[in-house]
Amino acid sequence: MLPEKTYKTGGAGANVVIIGRPNVGKSTLYNRLSGSRKALVHHAPGTTRDRNESLITWEGKHFTIVDTGGWEEAGSSISGAVRKQMLTALEGATIVLMIVDGKNGFHPIDAEIALLLRKEHKKTLVAVNKIDTVRDEPKANDFYRLGFDTVIPVSGTHGTNTGELLDIIAANLPDEASELPQIYDDSIRVVLVGKPNVGKSSLLNALAKEERVIVNEKPGTTREAVDIILQRPDQNFVLVDTPGLHRRHKITDEMEYLATLSAHNAIERADVGVLIIDALQGIGETEARISELILKNHRGCLIAVNKWDAVEQREDAVRAMREQLENKLPFLWWAKLIFISAKTGQRTERILDEVKAVYAQYTRMAPPDELTELIRTAIHRRPLSRRGKTLRLVSVQQTGTRAPYFVCNVNRTDIIHFSYRRYLENIIRERFGFEGTPIVLRFKSGNPAGKKK
Numbered sequence: 001m002l003p004e005k006t007y008k009t010g011g012a013g014a015n016v017v018i019i020g021r022p023n024v025g026k027s028t029l030y031n032r033l034s035g036s037r038k039a040l041v042h043h044a045p046g047t048t049r050d051r052n053e054s055l056i057t058w059e060g061k062h063f064t065i066v067d068t069g070g071w072e073e074a075g076s077s078i079s080g081a082v083r084k085q086m087l088t089a090l091e092g093a094t095i096v097l098m099i100v101d102g103k104n105g106f107h108p109i110d111a112e113i114a115l116l117l118r119k120e121h122k123k124t125l126v127a128v129n130k131i132d133t134v135r136d137e138p139k140a141n142d143f144y145r146l147g148f149d150t151v152i153p154v155s156g157t158h159g160t161n162t163g164e165l166l167d168i169i170a171a172n173l174p175d176e177a178s179e180l181p182q183i184y185d186d187s188i189r190v191v192l193v194g195k196p197n198v199g200k201s202s203l204l205n206a207l208a209k210e211e212r213v214i215v216n217e218k219p220g221t222t223r224e225a226v227d228i229i230l231q232r233p234d235q236n237f238v239l240v241d242t243p244g245l246h247r248r249h250k251i252t253d254e255m256e257y258l259a260t261l262s263a264h265n266a267i268e269r270a271d272v273g274v275l276i277i278d279a280l281q282g283i284g285e286t287e288a289r290i291s292e293l294i295l296k297n298h299r300g301c302l303i304a305v306n307k308w309d310a311v312e313q314r315e316d317a318v319r320a321m322r323e324q325l326e327n328k329l330p331f332l333w334w335a336k337l338i339f340i341s342a343k344t345g346q347r348t349e350r351i352l353d354e355v356k357a358v359y360a361q362y363t364r365m366a367p368p369d370e371l372t373e374l375i376r377t378a379i380h381r382r383p384l385s386r387r388g389k390t391l392r393l394v395s396v397q398q399t400g401t402r403a404p405y406f407v408c409n410v411n412r413t414d415i416i417h418f419s420y421r422r423y424l425e426n427i428i429r430e431r432f433g434f435e436g437t438p439i440v441l442r443f444k445s446g447n448p449a450g451k452k453k
């Protein structure tokens with residue numbers, strides 16, 4: 001039976017809902033289509049037998065495929081309760097993928113389901129499963145009697161024809177499915193990074209609870225990314241997958257190295273990196289390397305010190321942690337620090353609030369007039385002269401966000417040095433904040449071409 005709790009099926013975009021009798025191979029096919037057998041079904045949080053959903057992109061169309069899962073039905077007719085649950089599952093279905101069993105052949109319940117689907121005017125594609133050999137393919141033809149135009153033989157266990165099935169699904173989806181669902185688009189993309197054993201997957205579990213999982217690469221590619229959408233009342237987040245996050249592992253030096261490598265790609269796909277530090281172990285080389293990646297990619301950053309429940313002298317520990325940060329990750333001085341416990345859930349939700357605050361800064365535009373005035377005054381207050389030249393501001397503009405990007409047009413770029421750059425950066429931060437995000441300050445020579453400097 002479906003669970004008591006009724007949920008709205010599928011995501012905000014197009015939904016392909018899998019329907020069929022028990023044991024016809026729905027979940028096998030679901031796993032095959034969503035392309036991530038192991039990671040998705042057995043390891044990802046929130047994917048119970050009763051609710052499997054993943055976002056698939058195929059031929060430029062995006063859709064959520066939903067396996068409505070385990071109802072059981074004895075006898076040869078659908079009970080009223082199951083019928084009701086099926087109707088709930090069908091709400092929001094753009095296309096129904098009806099699975100039948102080609103090995104055991106036609107069953108009276110198949111006809112009942114087909115009747116219900118026709119009554120509901122649902123676009124239905126019939127996949128005849130368990131057609132494991134080409135020789136068996138003609139068996140599929142028997143299912144044309146269900147009255148639907150599209151009947152395609154497949155094998156969930158072998159993967160036969162599943163690519164063709166996805167082609168047909170994509171071709172039957174409306175054009176709107178070419179747009180990524182809003183929910184995915186508006187989300188803040190977060191990645192949890194840190195060396196092995198700091199508590200990344202524990203934190204992921206604490207945050208993810210019952211959330212939906214999306215697979216954002218073509219099924220069948222070797223490396224599928226399993227991202228998780230966290231739905232919160234006023235903001236959605238996508239927890240960007242890092243390889244190895246769902247796996248238990250023994251820690252080796254090589255693992256630490258790999259952790260850095262795999263963090264790289266994930267950081268590129270995220271807006272904000274949450275650097276997790278083990279409160280008991282402190283900051284080491286891996287943390288330094290990972291935070292350099294965050295910086296290099298111009299991503300927002302939050303530092304979360306985990307396992308806070310296991311710390312006894314907390315005041316001392318806070319002081320020690322701040323000192324370590326200053327010494328070992330000085331370039332992250334603008335990042336906020338938060339002390340959490342993935343184990344007890346202490347402040348884990350706060351992480352999302354902080355990430356949201358970081359994101360707001362990360363995407364923020366400073367008012368242009370105020371910016372110009374600020375930099376002009378700052379240069380005036382602390383004049384810079386070198387080699388007989390004095391720095392003059394021609395103009396300053398914030399040319400972009402993610403991270404905030406500033407271009408100062410000046411008369412000479414060659415006299416600017418690190419500490420002066422730092423001075424101006426501090427002035428910008430003092431006025432506008434930008435807590436939690438790197439800011440980029442570029443200097444260009446604003447002299448009109450041909451004029452003598």
Ligand code: GDP
Pocket residue numbers: 020021022023024025026027028029069103129130131132154155156157158
């Ligand atoms: P569900 O109850 O509809 O979700 O069905 P399952 O996916 O759990 O599959 C039911 C049984 O059918 C399992 O023993 C599967 O191994 C088997 N099965 C699924 N797909 C195929 C297939 O393509 N060929 C064969 N021979 N068996 C399959």
Ligand code: GDP
Pocket residue numbers: 194195196197198199200201202203245306307308309310340341342343344
């Ligand atoms: P990952 O390798 O970064 O994903 O780390 P895991 O989430 O697998 O956690 C590594 C170990 O630290 C496990 O034994 C967890 O139970 C433990 N752990 C994780 N978070 C906490 C926490 O907040 N407090 C304590 N005391 N232990 C934790």
